[in-house]
Amino acid sequence: MIPAAFDYARPSTVEEALQVIAEGGDDVKVLAGGQSLIPVMRLRLAAPELVVDLTRIPELRGVREDGDALVVGAMTTHSDVLTDPLLARYGQLLVQATETVADRQVRHRGTFGGALAHADPAGDLPAVALALDAEFVLAGPSGRRTVPATEFFVDYLTTALEEGELLVEIRLPKLGEDWGVRYEKFNRVAQAWSIVAVAAAVRREGGRIAEARIGLTNMGSTPLRATATEQALLGADVSLEAVTAAAALAADGTSPSSDLNAQADYRQHLARVLTRRALAAATGL
Amino acid sequence: MTQITVRVDGQSYSDDVEPRTLLVHYLREQLGKVGTVVGCDTSNCGACTVHLDGEAVKSCTVLAVQADGGTVTTIEGIADGGTLHPMQKAFHDMHGLQCGFCTPGMIMASIDLVGDNPDPSEDEVREGIEGNLCRCTGYQNIVRAVQQAAAEMRGASTGAPSTTEAVAQS
Ligand SMILES: Cc1cc2nc3c(=O)[nH]c(=O)nc-3n(C[C@H](O)[C@H](O)[C@H](O)COP(=O)(O)OP(=O)(O)OC[C@H]3O[C@@H](n4cnc5c(N)ncnc54)[C@H](O)[C@@H]3O)c2cc1C
Ligand code: FES
Ligand code: FES
Numbered sequence: 088m089i090p091a092a093f094d095y096a097r098p099s100t101v102e103e104a105l106q107v108i109a110e111g112g113d114d115v116k117v118l119a120g121g122q123s124l125i126p127v128m129r130l131r132l133a134a135p136e137l138v139v140d141l142t143r144i145p146e147l148r149g150v151r152e153d154g155d156a157l158v159v160g161a162m163t164t165h166s167d168v169l170t171d172p173l174l175a176r177y178g179q180l181l182v183q184a185t186e187t188v189a190d191r192q193v194r195h196r197g198t199f200g201g202a203l204a205h206a207d208p209a210g211d212l213p214a215v216a217l218a219l220d221a222e223f224v225l226a227g228p229s230g231r232r233t234v235p236a237t238e239f240f241v242d243y244l245t246t247a248l249e250e251g252e253l254l255v256e257i258r259l260p261k262l263g264e265d266w267g268v269r270y271e272k273f274n275r276v277a278q279a280w281s282i283v284a285v286a287a288a289v290r291r292e293g294g295r296i297a298e299a300r301i302g303l304t305n306m307g308s309t310p311l312r313a314t315a316t317e318q319a320l321l322g323a324d325v326s327l328e329a330v331t332a333a334a335a336l337a338a339d340g341t342s343p344s345s346d347l348n349a350q351a352d353y354r355q356h357l358a359r360v361l362t363r364r365a366l367a368a369a370t371g372l
Numbered sequence: 373m374t375q376i377t378v379r380v381d382g383q384s385y386s387d388d389v390e391p392r393t394l395l396v397h398y399l400r401e402q403l404g405k406v407g408t409v410v411g412c413d414t415s416n417c418g419a420c421t422v423h424l425d426g427e428a429v430k431s432c433t434v435l436a437v438q439a440d441g442g443t444v445t446t447i448e449g450i451a452d453g454g455t456l457h458p459m460q461k462a463f464h465d466m467h468g469l470q471c472g473f474c475t476p477g478m479i480m481a482s483i484d485l486v487g488d489n490p491d492p493s494e495d496e497v498r499e500g501i502e503g504n505l506c507r508c509t510g511y512q513n514i515v516r517a518v519q520q521a522a523a524e525m526r527g528a529s530t531g532a533p534s535t536t537e538a539v540a541q542s
Contacts (some may be wrong), residue, residue: 089392089393089394091392092390092392093392122433125394125434129394130414140435140438166466189503190503191484192418192428192430192484193503196429196430196433277499277502356499
């Protein structure tokens with residue numbers, strides 16, 4: 088099918104985009120990589136009157152350093168992420184997760200910002216952003232504001248983005264050499280969404296775990312942190328016993344959905360197993 | 373209607389399109405380039421794969437207006453006159469197709485893959501074309517074809533995958 092008719096705007100700056108959106112009425116959709124939006128419009132599940140295409144706004148694309156942070160432009164594509172030298176050095180968790188997203192054609196168009204704004208519970212990148220305590224910079228008619236990841240993901244396909252607002256950049260902490268990371272994903276076939284996945288980042292000091300951050304994909308209507316596991320790991324020895332004991336808590340407090348791919352209890356089982364694998368790999372065990 | 377200017381398979385076109393026109397429909401219906409096909413409604417099958425500004429994309433998931441000012445290469449633009457592209461020739465030689473419906477997309481995705489990775493292992497080929505579905509071949513001969521073409525495109529003399537690399541990557 089082809090989408091229902093719409094008007095099309097292609098601004099070249101963020102300012103111009105905000106203005107077009109503000110003047111566009113109630114039924115405006117922002118187009119990033121289009122890899123979620125265009126299929127939805129083809130199926131006529133969305134039929135906006137105006138589509139505002141962000142692909143020709145250079146200021147939204149690319150990765151830069153800002154002190155201890157990496158700043159990733161919302162329109163940085165998945166394939167940009169895979170080839171960026173700063174992310175190769177300080178952003179391996181995002182790189183590993185992005186490698187598992189879709190297929191090379193989709194990764195050429197799809198964007199980091201689009202995947203976060205879409206907020207699909209099965210999407211791989213929201214859990215990474217949550218695990219890393221990313222900050223989301225949103226631009227609106229009245230200026231810019233910064234929202235922490237814990238407040239950005241509100242519900243199923245719902246974020247803190249207000250009408251008329253754009254996600255412009257995402258700030259991630261630089262993870263240095265004392266951090267180990269791993270994205271463990273379980274899915275049934277190629278180019279498929281996660282049934283469950285786990286994003287883990289662990290900082291070691293000597294033989295002990297000084298800090299652990301664990302994000303869960305598809306264990307609820309938003310990405311989640313495995314808080315009980317994180318706490319159990321604080322100060323723990325880097326050993327298979329300690330990691331296995333902490334991973335057993337990974338599904339605590341979650342209520343994942345049941346669907347064609349997996350029942351809720353199976354998802355909880357997967358979360359524990361994948362957390363153990365991710366932690367073992369991240370700590371070099 | 374919006375006016376777009378696009379270079380497709382080495383020729384420039386200026387046309388009026390509706391913003392909702394998908395790139396694949398522009399190619400097929402306005403330019404008559406029916407070598408590129410549509411196999412699904414969900415951006416999954418990859419049959420519609422073309423190169424936009426040098427990168428493989430699913431042309432059913434790009435608007436024609438988004439190609440404005442850009443360069444598109446389709447399956448119809450890769451042969452050199454009467455000489456098949458090495459990837460086309462390898463699909464023919466290795467029986468990498470049965471009904472042929474997935475083939476244009478398979479070939480365009482594979483050329484893109486080999487551009488990034490000139491000597492892909494079997495696993496790397498399978499992952500590299502994960503966005504393309506074939507209902508007929510079971511993929512075995514497609515993987516062989518991609519590896520043979522990669523060898524030819526590197527200028528090597530044999531189609532066999534290099535075993536040292538396969539061992540190093542397993
Ligand atoms: C075959 C296929 C397989 C896939 N497999 C996976 C997978 O395994 N894992 C995975 O994580 N994803 C997968 N995806 C989704 C892919 O990652 C998409 O790229 C992503 O979900 C959306 O990014 P986009 O840039 O294409 O956004 P779009 O489709 O352009 O937009 C998505 C939504 O976000 C809004 N939006 C986009 N950018 C902004 C912004 N800057 N500010 C405000 N709102 C914005 C849009 O209005 C729209 O509602 C798959 C997609 C396909 C087609
Ligand atoms: S027609 Fe199936 S992915 Fe484009
Ligand atoms: S040859 Fe028939 S779909 Fe691939």
